[in-house]
Amino acid sequence: MAQLQNDTFLRALMREPTPYTPVWMMRQAGRYLPEYRESRKTAGSFLQLCKNPSFATEVTLQPLDRYPLLDASILFSDILTVPDAMGLGLYFEEGEGPKFDRTLREEADIKKLHVPDMAELQYVFDAVSSIRTAVNGRVPLIGFAGSPWTLATYMVEGKGGTDFLTIKKMAYARPDLLHHILEVTAQTVMQYLNAQIAAGAQAVMIFDSWGGALSHKAYLEFSLPYMQKIINGLTREADGRIVPRVAFTKGGALWLEAQAEIGADAIGLDWTIDIGQARKRVGDKVALQGNLDPAILLSTTEAIEKEVASILGSYGHGNGHVFNLGHGITQWTPPENAAAMISAVRNFSTQYHE
Numbered sequence: 001m002a003q004l005q006n007d008t009f010l011r012a013l014m015r016e017p018t019p020y021t022p023v024w025m026m027r028q029a030g031r032y033l034p035e036y037r038e039s040r041k042t043a044g045s046f047l048q049l050c051k052n053p054s055f056a057t058e059v060t061l062q063p064l065d066r067y068p069l070l071d072a073s074i075l076f077s078d079i080l081t082v083p084d085a086m087g088l089g090l091y092f093e094e095g096e097g098p099k100f101d102r103t104l105r106e107e108a109d110i111k112k113l114h115v116p117d118m119a120e121l122q123y124v125f126d127a128v129s130s131i132r133t134a135v136n137g138r139v140p141l142i143g144f145a146g147s148p149w150t151l152a153t154y155m156v157e158g159k160g161g162t163d164f165l166t167i168k169k170m171a172y173a174r175p176d177l178l179h180h181i182l183e184v185t186a187q188t189v190m191q192y193l194n195a196q197i198a199a200g201a202q203a204v205m206i207f208d209s210w211g212g213a214l215s216h217k218a219y220l221e222f223s224l225p226y227m228q229k230i231i232n233g234l235t236r237e238a239d240g241r242i243v244p245r246v247a248f249t250k251g252g253a254l255w256l257e258a259q260a261e262i263g264a265d266a267i268g269l270d271w272t273i274d275i276g277q278a279r280k281r282v283g284d285k286v287a288l289q290g291n292l293d294p295a296i297l298l299s300t301t302e303a304i305e306k307e308v309a310s311i312l313g314s315y316g317h318g319n320g321h322v323f324n325l326g327h328g329i330t331q332w333t334p335p336e337n338a339a340a341m342i343s344a345v346r347n348f349s350t351q352y353h354e
């Protein structure tokens with residue numbers, strides 16, 4: 001394996017000194033890039049990009065080639081490969097987001113749910129090794145998975161971004177059934193992330209995109225403990241280096257203190273909290289990653305620079321911040337606005353580091 005040339009991202013996640021604040025963007029390979037749309041057309045569909053390691057490698061590298069100041073790459077895939085491998089039948093309808101052929105609602109189906117053979121996900125591990133070779137040590141490669149709660153919302157509801165009434169009804173009426181789904185999914189995600197680490201992932205991130213839909217008590221019962229369980233079972237070192245773990249709950253800033261206790265090295269922030277306040281609340285327990293509102297990238301260079309400066313200033317001097325968006329970049333983002341954001345982070349952040 002090529003020697004890593006830029007480890008600022010890994011160092012910042014471990015709260016070690018860096019000469020500037022590293023930056024990457026959630027969903028940095030995606031539809032806002034014309035070269036991505038071109039690759040997707042050639043591949044035939046989004047899922048074919050994910051399932052073919054050479055396409056997955058091609059699109060992972062696109063943002064790195066366009067934006068040489070990015071400090072990390074992320075596996076091109078989707079969190080929903082896991083429920084797909086668990087037999088639910090993932091498909092995408094143009095413009096409608098992900099859906100499943102089958103849902104998990106009946107007790108008999110739920111009892112049958114089991115950890116799938118990781119061979120079902122071999123295409124993901126092949127993509128990780130292929131990307132790691134192609135990135136060639138320029139920056140680290142992030143592996144990822146969905147949190148058990150977030151994956152369960154898709155498995156029970158059959159689609160995303162709903163009002164979550166079916167799964168919440170289960171949580172309140174039959175918590176035993178939901179805990180069974182979450183337990184099997186946590187074991188699956190743990191094996192899945194460990195296989196990504198074995199294939200070459202240098203950091204891992206757990207996306208809890210729908211944790212913020214839960215009540216206070218329900219988050220602490222149905223989401224956070226399962227992320228903790230996964231993190232406790234992860235391989236800590238690969239190639240003689242720590243593999244940092246990031247946990248991100250969208251809408252989760254209410255629970256920062258609790259998140260800082262689950263064994264993650266860094267916590268992802270959306271844009272709803274002031275990052276300086278977040279830093280005070282977690283102290284020196286974890287690093288923070290985020291928290292630019294992705295909608296800012298639809299505006300002007302001046303507005304983008306002002307917001308980048310404000311977040312960097314609010315975090316203040318010292319280590320432990322990875323600059324990122326508070327959620328995925330939108331497909332309507334002009335690529336030059338992402339470039340303006342990335343340059344602003346590099347230019348404005350050196351003053352906060354020794």
Ligand code: CP3
Pocket residue numbers: 025026027028029030031040046074075076077078079080097098144160207209250327328
């Ligand atoms: O960051 C990256 O560049 C890596 C790729 C990545 C994708 N999905 C590719 C993708 C990552 C890290 C994900 C994670 C993911 N997928 C999450 C967690 C993060 C989040 O956004 O909250 C979730 C909830 C999903 C499920 C999912 N996949 C949804 C809801 C959608 C449709 C909504 C949308 O933005 O289109 C997808 C599709 C998807 N995943 C696309 C990409 C590039 C767009 C597919 C296309 O080309 O049409």
